[in-house]
Amino acid sequence: GAVVSQHPSRVICKSGTSVKIECRSLDFQATTMFWYRQFPKKSLMLMATSNEGSKATYEQGVEKDKFLINHASLTLSTLTVTSAHPEDSSFYICSARDPLAYGYTFGSGTRLTVV
Amino acid sequence: DAKTTQPPSMDCAEGRAANLPCNHSTISGNEYVYWYRQIHSQGPQYIIHGLKNNETNEMASLIITEDRKSSTLILPHATLRDTAVYYCIVGDNFNKFYFGSGTKLNVKP
Numbered sequence: 001g002a003v004v005s006q007h008p009s010r011v012i013c014k015s016g017t018s019v020k021i022e023c024r025s026l027d028f029q030a031t032t033m034f035w036y037r038q039f040p041k042k043s044l045m046l047m048a049t050s051n052e053g054s055k056a057t058y059e060q061g062v063e064k065d066k067f068l069i070n071h072a073s074l075t076l077s078t079l080t081v082t083s084a085h086p087e088d089s090s091f092y093i094c095s096a097r098d099p100l101a102y103g104y105t106f107g108s109g110t111r112l113t114v115v
Numbered sequence: 116d117a118k119t120t121q122p123p124s125m126d127c128a129e130g131r132a133a134n135l136p137c138n139h140s141t142i143s144g145n146e147y148v149y150w151y152r153q154i155h156s157q158g159p160q161y162i163i164h165g166l167k168n169n170e171t172n173e174m175a176s177l178i179i180t181e182d183r184k185s186s187t188l189i190l191p192h193a194t195l196r197d198t199a200v201y202y203c204i205v206g207d208n209f210n211k212f213y214f215g216s217g218t219k220l221n222v223k224p
Contacts, residue, residue, distance in 0.1 A: 006158070034211060043202070044159070044214040093158050095212070103149050104212055106158035 002028050002098035006107030013084055013114055021079045021110045023050075023094030029074035030096035034104070035067070038091040050077040050094075084114040117215035118142065119203045124219040127197075133190040135218050137203030140184040145207050148179060150188045152199040153217070159202060162188065193222045 003026040013019045023033055031052045036044040048058045048069055056069035066088075068080040077096075081088050091111055095104040120138040127133040139148060147166050151159040163170055163177045165186070170177045176189040190197055202217040 004158075036214075043216050044153075046211055046213055049211060091156070095158075097208070102147065102164055102208065103151075103161055105161065106151075108158045109156065111156070 002096075002101055002105040004094060004096050004105045004107040006094055006110055008110060009108060010111045011113070013112070015085055015114055016083055018080055018082045019084055019112060021081075021092055021094075021112075023077045023079070023096070023107055025075045025096045025098075025105075028096075028098040028100070030077075030098075031074060033071060033077040033094055033096045035069065035077075035079050036093045036095070038093060038109075044093060050079075081112065084112070086114045088112065089114045117213045118205050119215045121201070121203055121215060121218045123216060124221065126221045126223060127190075127193045129195060129222055129224050130192055133188075133193040133197065133220055133222070135188040135190075135201050135203075135220065136185065137188070138185045139203065139205045142183050142205045143207075146205045146210070147207065148177065148183075148186050149204045149206065149212075150175070150177065151202045151204065152197075153202065154199045159214075162201075190220075193220075195222050195224065198222045 005024045007022045033050040035047045038044045048056045050069045050071040052071045058064045071077040093109045095106045149164040150162040153159045165177045179186045200217040
């Protein structure tokens with residue numbers, strides 16, 4: 001079945017630095033990918049839609065300058081958390097849809113800790 | 116925004132069937148019902164989906180009411196490894212997925 005790979009699985013960074021998270025569709029092409037964040041004991045919150053070859057669209061309340069999204073190829077989307085602060089610490093998850101399947105496939109997530 | 120309502124938690128004895136309900140009274144005619152589960156610190160895992168007919172696969176069964184306003188996910192013989200948060204989501208193949216609060220299923224020995 002469709003596989004979405006996310007890297008890294010865990011990252012710790014210092015406050016003020018930027019962190020890049022990669023999301024790859026391994027066996028299918030995805031013109032659209034999605035980024036979520038999840039706080040402890042909470043549900044997944046959709047942050048943005050990553051569109052191959054064009055600008056990402058952000059959900060209301062999500063700072064686009066804080067969370068930079070690049071979807072440079074049909075198999076790779078990246079999320080960069082810029083000038084990270086402790087409140088950005090969260091579990092970030094990406095997803096993509098295999099055109100030959102129903103629903104979406106999710107990555108295994110990235111645990112970001114900002115110290 | 117999420118269009119589904121689920122109980123926050125349920126308990127189930129190991130080996131017994133787990134029946135997880137979901138209300139989606141505003142579902143549109145072309146929207147499917149999807150079920151995913153999330154085991155702690157992992158990404159959501161697809162379980163099953165359906166449009167209006169009942170569906171069964173190797174993991175679970177999905178029962179959708181005739182008016183499509185609610186559904187039930189059935190895990191026929193729950194194991195400890197089925198302990199997870201289960202999410203019911205409605206959408207077509209082009210919609211974004213918005214997650215509701217889900218149901219935390221606790222399978223107990």
